Amino acid sequence: MTPFEKARAAHLPEIIRGLGYKLTPQSGGYGSAFCPKCGQGSETSNKVSLFSSAGAWRWKCFSCGCPASSSIDWVVAALEVTAKEAVAFINNGEASPALKDRVASMPDAVAPMSVGDKDTQYEAFAELLAKVIPGLGCEVAVEYLEGRGIPESLTREAHKRKLVYSTSNDPNEAMQYLVAKAGESLMRNAGCIKPGSNWPCIAFRPILFPQWKTGCEFRMTKNPRKGESKSIRQGRLHTPWFWTGEVARRIILVAEGAVDGLSVIRMGWKGHVIALPGAAAWSDDWFPRLSVKYPGFELFVALDNDDAGTGNTRKILDGCERHGIRARQFSPDGFKDWNDALRAGVSL
Template sequence: MEKEFAKAKSVYLPILLKNRYGLKVKAQGRNFGVDYCPKCSKTEGNQNKVSLFVVAGVWRWKCFACDTPASSSIDWVCFAENKTAKQAVSIINEVVTDTIPIPSTAPVKREIQETCFPEVIKRLMQVGNNDAAKKYLQKRRIGSEVVDEAIQRGLVRSLPEDPYQAKKALEQVVGVDLMRKTGLLKEGKQWPAIAFRPVVFPQGFSGAEFRMMGVPENGEPKSIRYGRLVTPWWWAGQDHEKVLIVEGAIDGLSVVQMGWMGHVLALPGVSSWNPEWLGRLDTRYPGIEVYVGLDSDEAGMEKTEKIMAEAEAAKVKARRFMSWNFKDWNEALMAGATI
């Protein structure tokens, strides 16, 4: 039966969902997206709702609405058709064996990109001019003292604000070959998208967010993330007895500017939260109290309740610490609030 399970997990999930369930599968960069989740049964017309991606040669799916963890094709059939895992395996292998190609077990392109990305971060750290980041963050009311400290800690970097100069700097510092290998520069393209997003928030050496300084046009994304999230954006504070969890590095810098003296853990998005971090925090800082201060929107409030429940189960002290009547901490800072 072990071979049957392995065979079912290796099916080409995008085609399975298209052919068996009639779902519209849309390419999303290196991955695919669908707007239906078999677990929460919600359809929102958002092709990014459920992401389909490859890990170690096997297709996985993750719903960002109900926060389902990365799951296999077997899990999909179990939820969609109310079947046991054994029944799902039989359905997949009997119905789609001859029509769905099995992906190679060799390292896939995305895994190669993620493996090489730490070298990108190391090279970006050599860029000495961080004027664009300073200019952008000061517009967000984050003072020069906090920004300079963040730059010194390697938590903020920037490319030149002018896209032509940014492209030139990337070619000189990172190199065209490495940019292509990591997906920063697409095949057949001459311009990397990050040349237009000069504000950089590294997440350790495993990933980074590249943010635009101006207002996006024609539906283009304000920020793009590359690499993978191994560790979140982390500001080591002076008070080791508490840590504040927020969304995004800008909110992380905002709470420091507002007077927060503890540690700050900034998530690039609520779906990136890893419950294992609670145990790691408590191990490194015994008795630490976790303050959960995610955005005051539906997703943020739902995730707050989940983290509170996880903290209780892990016997880690936690409390809700929202940004009052503001959407997020930067909005509160812009309004003159302090902690």
């Protein structure tokens, strides 16, 4: 193996953490707020994605659009060194005195940070999802959604697309299933069973709307009692619930919750659909990702017709303007939400 090949195969996340940058585990890799090309993003941004591909770590930036690049490229850009210097730095931690000086004076060069408690919990939740979801059907979801005007065929199609699952309407049965698949200690580590409690909230919410492989919205089929929430969200919301529509339409609708997402599809919407688990659940990280992944697309911001929906619509529209994304407000005229509009017989 040549020194270049060795450096290219190095564990990039370790190098980056070693230089003092925080990484956030996400869907098989890591996210980072720091891009060696366009600099430090906001604390919560994960504009740079690190992922392993064909045995080598790669990174790309959704903010400046830097395409997938090697570990060597990361070090070259971050430390402003030649490729040869980067290879020596990666392989042996060897650095010329000038390079050592540069590393020491980097504004963000601090002691490597450990992965926080939250990250550990998110990792446990992703592991739990991976254990719980295989084997789940969608019968309870079919029945519940039919009562909300979503036909069985659409729910089954969503299930085929890994966008909806259900456990049992009986909390005891749901609990048994969860314990058998994931085990109690993983449920505790994932934050599904709160300290001092023996029951996971998710056992009472049998409908699952996964958010990629890292998060999930759990929904009740009964009316919530006082103080209960109909839906809870757990895990890391790194990628939202996303229904792929006809690409040629170049339109993406943002709805509040997967039930509204399925409602607009039932009503005849042909483009893509993003469903947020709550009006405020939009992540500003998605603006650069949208503009890179869906250039020229128009965003239809279709949140609920209430104060939270209207306020968050404004925020999303402002963000679109800053990122040069075409967007318009598309709330259901005369209805609280899209499911109400569907059940009143409105079509798109």
